[in-house]
Amino acid sequence: MSKAEKFRALHHHRAPGDPLVLPGPWDAASARVFAEAGFPALATPSAGVAASLGYEDGQVPADEMFAAVARIVRAVDVPVSADVEGGYGLAPKELVERLLEAGAVGCNLEDSESGVLKDPHAHADWLAEVREAAGDRLFVNARVDTFACGVADPQRAVERAALYVAAGADCVYPIGAPPEVLPLLRAGIQGPINVGAPTEGGPTPAELGARGATRITFGPGLQRRAARALREIAAGLRP
Template identity: 65%
Template sequence: MTTAAAAFRALHHGRAADDPLVLPGPWDAASARAFAEAGFRALATPSAGVSASLGYADGTAPPGEMFAAVARIVRAVRADGVLVTADLEDGYGLAPRELVERLLETGAVGCNLEDSERGSGRLTDPQEQADRLAAVRAAAGDAVVVNARVDTFLRGDTALGPALERGRLYAAAGADCVYPILAPAGLLDPLAEGTGLPVNAMARDGGPSPQELGRLGAARVTFGGGLFRRTLAGVADMAADLRNGLPPAAL
């Protein structure tokens, strides 16, 4: 497991500016297989997509079901050597050692941990979050690649300073990567410079492409629940065709 985590960690470094690490977000075993067969060597599960596939609103899936879903995704692509990192939201209130143990049991090599409280959305105190990340790092050693999400932009603060403060604290706590979700593209490079860590950016419809995000400072690009929503829109179109007596375009 440590070797796999080291391999995944290495994928974040030494990349050309227009070649960030692109991590599609599978929500179940079948979508994971599709991404693996397309040639992606690593995947990042989105909590929103996985939750929806399990019949829950984002942020409400029971942790046991989330870990089980991650394990199925890992199992679906393990034989191909595809690495998986998992979105674990705020850690579900689990003690750091239990969180790490349950993650490693799934076979995943990394995780996202966000600094908003699940349910309330309240931003966690930055030092409190840094202490928690440090405890996760101590429990995991080098067996988990920790992507520390910074939610200041998501919560409406558009300034660089608060996000940078949090990013620096999380870097000092042992995070491998910072994820300032919804950060303006022009702030990706200052965040990378200021934290000294690879920065994860989220690609969105109508926004910069993954390659453009790389040139703007992102070392890693994910998609949140966007790929799931795009797929579900196709299912909705097919359902409408069927309801109207038309042959579904996908057949």
């Protein structure tokens, strides 16, 4: 079984309250920490990687992002999915080729740009092209940015998710969805659902799983928490 097949299998037949937890490494060292802790797969956060490279979120050149993903993949034996934002303007075939060259088994793809939602039908068509180019070699996690863009109605997220699943997405990610609407999303969305979780406080991964999450990611939360800890250590080193 390939790493991509193993990664896809991790998303299925999960019991409620037992979601797939995917820490987000921002460099090779953090990836090794998470792999050594026993996590079966990892999912890079674009904002965390950006911070490690000295950029603001959304400002990393494509070549640097793919190179960073490749370093993370080389550092561990477990499958790694990559957040590649909106695809960096690459044609679907080239995007897929770049992801596979980096060794990624999956990708996150956003449906907004600069805080504005994309046309869902056009985006679904684009996702279908990505799916066709990738075949079964990549697990496609389609982000649904309605909540992040201020659209609070869960039905709008469900509608977009349906289009993306029909286009071939393996999973959908209604980023920023309030925990209380997760049961509604679970009832209306076919297939796996990715939910973002806080690294401190708030619902636990198990609690989010009980509400309908299939898998849990943390965005840049782990990188930012590590940076806070490092700042505290640094402050203690000053005379």
